[in-house]
Amino acid sequence: LLYRAESSDYSMGQVPAEALVLTAGVDVQGNRLECAVFGWGEGEQAFLIDYQIIHGDPLQDAVWDGLFDFLGKQYRHPLGGKIKVIRAAIDTGYATHEVYGQIRKQKIALAVKGKDGDRQIIASPSKVEVNWRGQKIKRGISLYLVGVDTCKATLLSRCRIDRPGRKYLNLPQDISEYWCKGFAGSEVQVKKHKNGRPYWIWEKLEQVANEPLD
Numbered sequence: 001l002l003y004r005a006e007s008s009d010y011s012m013g014q015v016p017a018e019a020l021v022l023t024a025g026v027d028v029q030g031n032r033l034e035c036a037v038f039g040w041g042e043g044e045q046a047f048l049i050d051y052q053i054i055h056g057d058p059l060q061d062a063v064w065d066g067l068f069d070f071l072g073k074q075y076r077h078p079l080g081g082k083i084k085v086i087r088a089a090i091d092t093g094y095a096t097h098e099v100y101g102q103i104r105k106q107k108i109a110l111a112v113k114g115k116d117g118d119r120q121i122i123a124s125p126s127k128v129e130v131n132w133r134g135q136k137i138k139r140g141i142s143l144y145l146v147g148v149d150t151c152k153a154t155l156l157s158r159c160r161i162d163r164p165g166r167k168y169l170n171l172p173q174d175i176s177e178y179w180c181k182g183f184a185g186s187e188v189q190v191k192k193h194k195n196g197r198p199y200w201i202w203e204k205l206e207q208v209a210n211e212p213l214d
Contacts, residue, residue, distance in 0.1 A: 024088040119147030128193030182212030
């Protein structure tokens with residue numbers, strides 16, 4: 001991926017003309033939030049636009065204020081005007097109820113949770129909050145389940161596409177080695193067996209951060 005970035009014609013924080021819509025993904029860790037902004041063009045061509053690590057305890061509002069300030073950033077577009085992130089998927093696997101509370105504050109934020117196994121990339125949302133009677137709150141948080149195994153296989157397969165165009169992953173020329181290793185070199189598929197039947201799972205490699213891929 002570093003070689004791919006060397007041939008790129010844009011830098012981190014810049015939006016290429018082909019990128020028409022911006023979305024973001026946020027991974028929540030015990031001491032930080034990691035956020036990636038992607039631009040999308042025709043044929044699902046993707047562009048990594050920005051990447052930010054907000055250090056601090058995610059139980060503190062100040063950390064989330066930093067995230068939402070970043071998500072509200074406007075990027076100048078080569079075709080004129082400015083664009084910004086229209087949707088941000090935020091992982092709820094850690095500090096779940098705190099994340100729910102922060103998501104309520106932002107219209108662009110979506111609650112997501114990864115699920116292993118042979119699943120579709122994203123499923124229809126379901127209401128997850130209940131009132132004191134145990135009844136689901138109709139206007140509560142909607143949670144989207146993400147098929148992480150399918151999603152990772154799809155993303156990494158697109159790293160093998162070697163020419164810009166449909167489903168190609170574009171990277172800025174100043175992308176960090178940390179991001180590249182975390183995205184494409186942090187996990188491997190391992191074949192397992194259960195009741196005599198083979199199946200594949202993703203396993204994290206030691207000493208390599210996988211937050212960019214998450």
